[in-house]
Amino acid sequence: MASRVGVRFAADNMNAPSARRRLGLHPPAPTGTPSAHRALAWCLVLALAALLVLYFASVRSLFDVWIRSATFAHGFIIAPIAAWLVWRQRAHWRHVPIRPALLALPVLAAVGAGWLLAMVASVQVMHQFCLILLVIGSVVAIGGVALGRALAFPLAYLLLAVPFGEVFIAPLIDFTTAFCVVTLQALGIPVFRENNYLTLPTGTWSVVEACSGLRYLIASLAMGAVYAYLTYRSTWRRLAFIAVSLVAPVLANGIRAALIILLGHYSDMSLALGVDHLIYGWVFFGLVTLLLFWWGARWRQPEAPVPAAPSAPRPSASPRRLAAMTAAVVTLCAIWPAIERLVAARDTAPATDVMAGRPFHLSAPPTPWTATPMAPTDWHALHRGLPRRWSANYHDGSGATVSLQLTWYQHQRRRDELLSPVRRMVVPGLPRWLETPAGRRDIIVGGRRITVQQTIEQSANVKLLVWRWYRQQDLETASPVMLKLVIAKNRLLGGDDSAAEIIVASSYDDEPAPAERAMTALLDALLPAIEQGLHHVAAPR
Secondary structure: HHHHHHHHHHHHHOHHHHHHOOOOOOOOOOOOOOHHHHHHHHHHHHHHHHHHOOOHHHHHHHHHHHHHHHHOHHHHHHHHHHHHHHHHHHHHHHHOOOOOOHHHHHHHHHHHHHHHHHHHHHOOOHHHHHHHHHHHHHHHHHHHHHHHHHOHHHHHHHHHOOOHHHHHHHHHHHHHHHHHHHHHHHHHOOOOEEEEEEOOEEEEEEOOOOHHHHHHHHHHHHHHHHHHHHHHOOHHHHHHHHHHHHHHHHHHHHHHHHHHHHHHOOOOOOOOOOHHHHHHHHHHHHHHHHHHHHHHHHHOOOOOOOOOOOOOOOOOOOOHHHHHHHHHHHHHHHHHHHHHHHHHHHHOOOOOOOOOOOOOOOOOOOOOOOOOOOOOOOOOOOOOOOOOEEEEEEOOOOOOOOEEEEEEOOEEEEEEOOOOOOOOOOOOOOOEEEEEEEEEEEEEEEOOOEEEEEEEEEEOOOOEEEEEEEEOOOOOEOOOOHHHHHHHHHHHHOOOOOOEEEEEEEEEEEOHHHHHHHHHHHHHHHHHHHHHHHHHHHHHO
């Protein structure tokens, strides 16, 4: 009788949940209650939906770039991948206590203020980054710091959805060009480099934006980060593989460009041109990626086991507290779009600047300078909208020619402002210009020092030295960032947001010194007339 009682007692204990967990018969139960996790899910859905509605301008700008740019088309799959990573780790983060983080609210306020500044200044990449940071901050604020730490990688991965990286195009082009030169010289092939142009005995090549390797770099980073997260457990191994994923496509793109030039050189310019040029590039990138993943698999680490529930878990917050934090997050995030709409509504200027201000008028240049209209084949600075413009070629009678281009906006609007980027399209019958940044320099004009932004524009055998700087009321600067900040401050405070760009350019052969002397001489002669013309066009009618 006693033995039967003991067997029944043992069987009852085996059926108890605690015993089953100790023996590993069932996975540990989540720390938080099911009601807390359901409430968290609903709160996050409501908060993220509110962010998408409140910051729809930033959401739309993201989709616009993803649709029109093949370089950033990967943005469509970033959010689904992040969501899949979260779902894949649900057995891990379900054990995390759900406790809202009040300290995240000041961070959200700072990010929201940054979004407002970026919107007013029309800095697209900045307000897109701020949108993603608001999404990340909202998850941390509602779910808690522990949940944010558990979901750190999927949340950080969302940042790759922002179309960022065009700032690296110029250095990537320079590296690719230099790599090709070294490779060709090592093979004994004579090559002459002039900025981004490479001249071989069989033909001339130009390393353009599409050859920079930015697409390969971004794609490699997006795939390499996921691969490192799924393959390794060590943070250092993950970071090391991501670093290799950044370096490998840069080197591979240099090899790709050199191979394409070699194919063209040895085939007498019959191969590696046109569509097959791009096909070779993507096939080569695919092989490099497979090789990179094969190499990284040698240090694969086993997946982390599901953590056991703590013996004395911290209780999760109640659904009422989660709802209160969600309301606080949405309310805080709604402040900045409201202010931005007030700033936009305060601008009562017409939709275009064509009727704003007076026409540009510059007095006749002093002797020996004479002015003629610029030709369509000349290099023209590109701008959006319909600003006031002045352009002319000035000749000094001794063979020097300097072009002067003035552009003035009375108001700055999104996609219709002085610093809106404009992609230079290839037009049949017109030269194809390639730009090479050449840093900044100080020039002395009219007894005062002016800092200019210097670039080199090249089309075939024509090279132009270009100087440009900006004016906003009494401010003269060569920094687009400084100009953006000043305009944003004036728009927020209801001040003047007009701005002008001054450009002079001159061609040269081998050394830019003659062009520099001619440009300085023209500015010495015309700077008073330029300032008078800017004051005239800005004066109200």
